[in-house]
Amino acid sequence: MLTSLIVVPAVAALIVALVPSRRSELHLPLGFGLSVIPLAIAGVLFFEFETGSAAMQFTEHVPWYEPWGIAWSLGVDGISLGMIVLTTILIPISLAASTHIDQRVKEFVVFTLLLEAGLIGTFLATDLFLFFVFFEAVLVPMYFIIGIWGSERRIYAAVKFFLYTAFGSAFMLAAIIALGLIHASQTGAPSFELADLMSLEFSGSQERWLFAAFAIAFAIKVPLFPVHTWLPDAHVEAPTAGSVLLAGVMLKLGTYGLLRFNLGLFPQASVDFIPLMATLAVIGIVYGAIVAIVQPDLKKLVAYSSVSHLGFIVLGTFALTSAGLQGAVIQNINHGLTTGALFLLVGMLYERRHTKKIAEFGGLAKVMPIFAGVFLFTTFASIGLPGLNGFVGEFLVLIGTYPTLQVFAIIAASGVIFAAVYLLWAYERVFTGEPDREENKVLSDLSGREIAVLAPLVVLMVVLGLYPKILLDRTAASTEAVLDRIEAVTDYEVPEPGRLADVFVVAESEEGE
Amino acid sequence: MTVTPGWYMTLAAVLFAIGLLGILVRRNALIMFMCVELMLNAVNLTFVAAGRALGLIDGQVSVFFVLVVAAAEVVIGLAIIVAVFRQRSSASVDELSGLSG
């Protein structure tokens, strides 16, 4: 079943490629139609997923290159399930939102479908080598999507995006190979299987170096604070579909990697690196939000807001508490939905006015009430209004982080204020007041197609906001497993909030006698 | 004072050095070519002397291969020189700097 999830998009890309470019009007609908199949498979996978167990399910294992122990082995568990479903949802939506693309539609649809195959592969791979192959493969279609269909400085942005990520993943490759060799030295045969590598013994500094190598690659992808400057450029220049997929799924490769590989393979190093990663995350939250406030360009504003939101996810991951981890995994998906919707909306504005500058707009609510309504709705979901999905992730992360990282949690909570500031201020400048410019007066409101594109995201935002239990149940077991393993291997004690309460009770009763 | 193979080796080394010096110093393409020939012959000498020292006939066999390579090289080299010189009058190598970076 999992292999079909990867193969179907690839075959779909092939089919679309075979359609002659004369019939260009066929490509997008065909691509959209084909992309619904993986969505169906992912849906089946989601409901057949056994909620209780933390083990990898639906695993497939086909030896690829025996001497080095590389295998086509796939598996899904609580952590990656959400991301698979999110990817299969966002691909059809971004295709449907790309009707404004006129030149070379065929290549666009082919690259998007290949991107989908690569992304799903990355989340499903349980063999590190296979993971790396997909991790790199994903860059190529995105490079072309940004490079060909982007706006003015697209070449610069595409090259910067590609080189930056490739630079990071070079370290990761070295670490993966090192792992394979260590495995060979300890157990005879080299292997890249995640389960095998988890049982390896490392010397102190060795583990820390390997952790650092993986962390660099994923930190660039997340992006964490110092290495984030490729994101605004990539987002501003990418076409709507590119931005949606880049923010919605590709950034999560970083957070997913940190959780799956950094925490999974190097528990002791993760515990040692908590202060550093937490600091970078918190800086990302506050810095991303502050910088977002004064961005003149809507897309850059949303890009920096992504830096801020993903800071929350990394903070939740490295808080190493059950609520924190669950919050991080859920926020991965919620951020994908809200920011995806925001980018779709900004894209629709761009299609109408061919500009993203906030100053160019004003008083649009009068001209486009439905659009303004949906934008406000998404803004509040992104700010983290309870009842909508943004809140669930952020609240879980903040509440979960406090037991271990008190000061960090409080500073991160201030990010909530800045989020309100920059988004509402942007909303105010763009939508309220009288439309003063002529071009703004004649803008058309949302068309049926656009509403159809946004509707599933809006529904999901409300459903996940009020009833996140369907997702929380599926991730709880896996995140607990990660924590138990860290607790078992290292001397780190996962704080059970409330146990403190019992502790107090016990302590007091002893003092009492 | 019997002649040990080492002597032949040193002679070959000196010949090689002279050939090398010739390439670096002279500007005329043909002279440089001859120097290359000189260096190849020095190598042949080492092969033969080593073969004699080690009692292996292979030393002399490999001389043939060096010879073949030298011959092929001369053929092509001279053809190029002739072709190039059709365009330019002087034989100096320094004019041929079209491939500069």
Added chain:
Amino acid sequence: MIETILFFVLAATSLAGAITVIAARNPVHSAMGLLGTLFSLAVIYVVNLAHLVAAVQVIVYAGAVMTLFLFVIMLIGVDKAEERDETLPYQRQLVIGLAVITCGLAIALATGSGFRWTPAAPAAAQAPNGTIENVAEPLFGEWLLAFEATALLLTIAAAGAIALAYFRRGAPEEVAE
């Protein structure tokens, strides 16, 4: 005893030939120098019992290669003397520098105790006799593949030379004075 005298004589002639190759202003003189070196080497081969090699040396090298050289020299008409000054900047100084380093290295190795010529295999009691049979047997036995490769190389060389010559004819006739 006789071998030592022979060695010194032949060494002298070959070195002299080599020096004339690089020193002579007229290419023809350097060609003659090269020829001298080749002949003295041939004799050295004989002294080292490499008879076939000596014969081949004389026939192929001295005969074919040198004639080709002379032919080309005459064809292009570069047989007049040319000035000896150095055009490239730093070239001369660099070469001298390298020469000094090389001599330094050579002397250091020669006088240094550590570096002795220790052949990998023990010195053979009996030096191989380079007769045609002795050489031919390994040439067509062990080294057959290499032999075939050289055959291929020669055909390519021939084709290359013709190709070079052939294309030239198409090009407009430049005046080569």
Added chain:
Amino acid sequence: MIELLPLVIALPLAGAVFLHFFGRRIGEPASGWIATLAIGAAFVVGLVNAVPAFTGELHHAEHVAIWDWMPAIGASLEIQWDALSVLMTLVVTGVGTLIHVFAIGYMHGDPRFSRFFTYLNLFAASMLTLVLAGNFAMLFMGWELVGLCSYLLISFWYTKPSAAAAGKKAFVVNRIGDFGFMVALMLIFLNFGTLSYGGVFERAGEVLTTGTAVAIGLLLLVGAAGKSAQVPLYVWLPDAMEGPTPVSALIHAATMVTAGVYVVSRAAAIFELAPAAGYAVATVGAVTALWAATIAIGQSDIKKVLAYSTVSQLGYMFLAAGLGGYVAAVFHLMTHAFFKALLFLGSGSVIHGMADEQDMRKMGGLRKHMPTTAATMGVATLAIAGIPPLAGFWSKDEILGVAFEGGTYGQVLWVVGLITAMLTAFYMTRQWVMVFMGEPRWDDGVHPHESPRVMTIPLVILAVLSVVGGLVNTPFRLGLEHFLHPAFEGIDLAHPSEEMSVFAILAAVSVLAGVAGIAVGYLVYNRPPARWTKFQEGFGGLWTAWEQAYRVDDIYGATIVKPGKRLADAAAFKFDLPVIDGLVNGAGWLVRTVGSKLRVVQTGLVRNYGVLFVAGVLAAVIWMVVAGGGV
């Protein structure tokens, strides 16, 4: 009947959703009535379920679970139904219904009529979620949703830039308060492992050290101050007057702003353990009361006076709650909801009649043209001034009584409270007299008329409530205290002293203060305007300070907003782009320059290459010799 409780939230929510989609098609009055019906039904369901509370059977909290929300932190959507939430529900739905009826008249002719009622119903649902929440997470959900609705309703006329800015300001300042509230939740979760009220309040005694209790108390105070517009974070309420008047009445007088008082009362178990936090709440309350009262005196906009009056009265409630007088606070909350809603609606009908004129200096002599409004606002003015037997007297007097009993510090606060009572009486009378008495000072073309019956009926009902409301909890028959007692068991409620003599003296002093305020107000402002300015100059610079509300907005602007923007600009355009991006592009530049330097080596000359070649070989040989231990 308890199972029907979720309906209390569901009905207004359903109303909001229905109107959102079909409101425009239903058209003007109908959508208003549907909304009113929705909240009215909620009131009925609440009333039905409140009967056991009145009869005293509801002696422990009932729980109705809806569904699991975030199990990892003990957060689920569950309703807690005890005396406190009963009272709050009835106030919210009761006053809410009246305001909905009023709004149908007030919003007549507005193009987005149905959208307004969608937001009003959504607000009602959110406030009820807040009030009925069974755990802190759901409380926080209601807390923020209420902030959302206030944002939507303040900037309802979004085409007015000032309204949009006011909405954003309200939401951001509320968010600052929510930040404090969230940190409090973090502390609670760390210590209790769950956020449900049951888990927290029962074990509060054993689990919390006084230090953490004080910390949680103070953080809850920050959250409450943000929502109930107390001293540091009150700046958003006066600007919130940009919204339509029914909004001001419902949200910024009766319900939302009281959420802070509700939270402090709900978390009484925690404040019980932290007297220091209690005193902090009381002090903030007293300071706010006095501070806002002084500003209200100088305001000339009819709604601004009421806004600062609300801030001041909320200060009173915080004063009582801080000293442990939760019943007094809730009692004042209820009575205040009645007469303040009445005042706002009254001002709404005045504005409606005066063609949206809000400046009192352009009014005067309206009692002849708007008799009902004048009469009902007169009643409310007397009530808020604390004239017996009206509601305001009983509730304010009980607060002052609680303060008086609260030890020496309590008595200091009592004095502050007394002064504020006098100021309150003064500025309310000033307002009433300027609007309804004296010579008409209208602009030309304005001809005030009495509002239609759909607006005046709620005024009359609220007037009756303002009169009757006080009798619920007179010292002779502590009705409310008895009613609320089950919600506060295990907490020793502070209340005024029992002996009649102390009560009598206190009552006399507070009535005296009230009457003095009214007298001064009446004497000064019943004269032609020239007389006013002479009176106002008597205060010299103070009066202008009050008028400009001590220029607090400018101070905040200069100390927080402007530096914040400069910091953001510096971070974005001086640090992020040049430095970090610079580093990245710098790497590219570095590679390019090194490359161009190396190009020189490629001369194209064979002999140069020869030299390099030989040099390389020599280096390798030397390295081998040296490494090989040759020389």
